[in-house]
Amino acid sequence: xxxxxxxxxxxxxxxxxxxxxxLEFLKxxxxxxxxxxxxxxxxxxxxxxxxxxxxREGKKSGRQASTLGIIGRLGGIGARPECIxxxxxxxxAVTALSCALKLADMQSKGDVLKGxxxxxxxxxxxxxxxxxxxxxxxxxxxxxxxxxxxxxxSEMDAILSVDTTRGNRIINHKGIAISATVKEGYxxxxxxxxxxxLAWTTGRPSQVLPITMQDITPxxxxxxxxxxxxxPCTVTDNAVVGVALTAETVVPGCGTGASHxxxxxxAVAFCLEVAKAFTEKKCRFYDEDEFSRIVGRYGRMxxxxxxxxx
Numbered sequence: 001x002x003x004x005x006x007x008x009x010x011x012x013x014x015x016x017x018x019x020x021x022x023l024e025f026l027k028x029x030x031x032x033x034x035x036x037x038x039x040x041x042x043x044x045x046x047x048x049x050x051x052x053x054x055x056r057e058g059k060k061s062g063r064q065a066s067t068l069g070i071i072g073r074l075g076g077i078g079a080r081p082e083c084i085x086x087x088x089x090x091x092x093a094v095t096a097l098s099c100a101l102k103l104a105d106m107q108s109k110g111d112v113l114k115g116x117x118x119x120x121x122x123x124x125x126x127x128x129x130x131x132x133x134x135x136x137x138x139x140x141x142x143x144x145x146x147x148x149x150x151x152x153x154s155e156m157d158a159i160l161s162v163d164t165t166r167g168n169r170i171i172n173h174k175g176i177a178i179s180a181t182v183k184e185g186y187x188x189x190x191x192x193x194x195x196x197x198l199a200w201t202t203g204r205p206s207q208v209l210p211i212t213m214q215d216i217t218p219x220x221x222x223x224x225x226x227x228x229x230x231x232p233c234t235v236t237d238n239a240v241v242g243v244a245l246t247a248e249t250v251v252p253g254c255g256t257g258a259s260h261x262x263x264x265x266x267a268v269a270f271c272l273e274v275a276k277a278f279t280e281k282k283c284r285f286y287d288e289d290e291f292s293r294i295v296g297r298y299g300r301m302x303x304x305x306x307x308x309x310x
Contacts, residue, residue, distance in 0.1 A: 001269060004105065005094065005261050005265050009261060012090060013085060015080055015126075017077075019048065020036055022036070022047075022049055023036050026097075029108075031100065033051070034052065035049075039122075039146065039147075039150070045142075046122045048151075051119045051120075052117070052118050058113075059155060067118055068115065068116075068158055069117075070095075070096050072162050073092045073121075074093050075139050076125065076139075076141075077093050078090070078124070079129050084256065085257070088255045088258035088259060089138035090164070090259065091163075091267075092121065092163045095245070097119070098264065099271050099275075102268060103275075114279045116279070117279075120150065120152075122142075128140070135252035136253065137167060144228055148235045151232065152236050158241075158285045159238060159240045159241070161230065161233075161241070163227055163229035163242065164244075164245045164253060165209060165229055166250065169250060171246050173248060176263060177208055178190070178207075178209060179211050179229070181286045182211075182240050183238070183239045183291065185303065185304035185305055186291070187211065191284060193282075201266060201269040201270045202266045209229075209244045209246070212226075213304065216230050216233050216234070218307055229242040234306075239285035243270065
């Protein structure tokens with residue numbers, strides 16, 4: 001699926017790219033269920049993109065197979081006019097759209113997943129740069145909470161949140177890593193099923209992204225966040241796992257020439273193998289019985305999904 005990654009990378013490497021052109025390209029490859037809308041704020045605009053790939057026994061066909069959500073999280077794919085070309089932060093969008101393209105190509109050849117896959121991201125080639133330590137992040141003309149209203153779909157039974165995570169000193173590994181599962185304010189144990197799929201698709205030992213309590217709280221509460229990778233968990237009760245594109249060195253989100261196509265290919269492969277297994281009930285994000293026991297002993301932690309007290 002490196003071919004699909006290269007196709008999407010070239011498609012997005014355009015100062016004038018927008019959601020309509022992205023969907024036009026995907027339509028030419030056989031996709032039919034998608035939408036785009038422009039979100040306008042005084043700081044600028046971005047184009048939200050949603051793509052649904054129906055499964056043979058998914059909800060779209062009136063059946064009950066589980067639906068996986070794949071969210072490409074980012075501030076923007078470009079920081080024009082300050083920076084020319086795709087920025088490091090674009091990898092979330094490239095991964096999500098490459099997943100859609102690969103699934104389209106698979107369906108055209110007769111390989112249809114059991115359940116539906118819902119893929120969301122947004123396209124902004126001229127997002128602002130945001131100060132952050134140890135290196136600058138990409139900002140967005142649209143607030144995170146506004147983006148999440150579009151990115152997190154009610155049909156998603158579990159979510160993979162894909163985000164570039166190179167602007168830190170926490171994980172020093174080039175490739176991809178996954179987070180622990182987060183659900184309703186709890187950071188749960190890391191899914192053994194997902195660790196297996198990560199190792200199989202990369203051919204390397206599984207890497208884990210450390211996350212903290214701050215990381216699973218909403219942006220806007222004046223607490224430090226490693227980045228926005230876990231933000232979908234603040235607006236859903238379903239399980240969320242972060243899929244991080246990582247590096248051995250600290251790389252700013254607004255850095256250009258920092259994307260590594262083979263790493264993105266590995267992220268796509270992982271997401272698609274999870275989609276296959278999850279929709280066939282061969283992969284669990286968390287242990288439901290254990291989660292019930294945790295809640296029974298310690299109560300709800302949904303307060304961490306809010307901004308908390310002033």
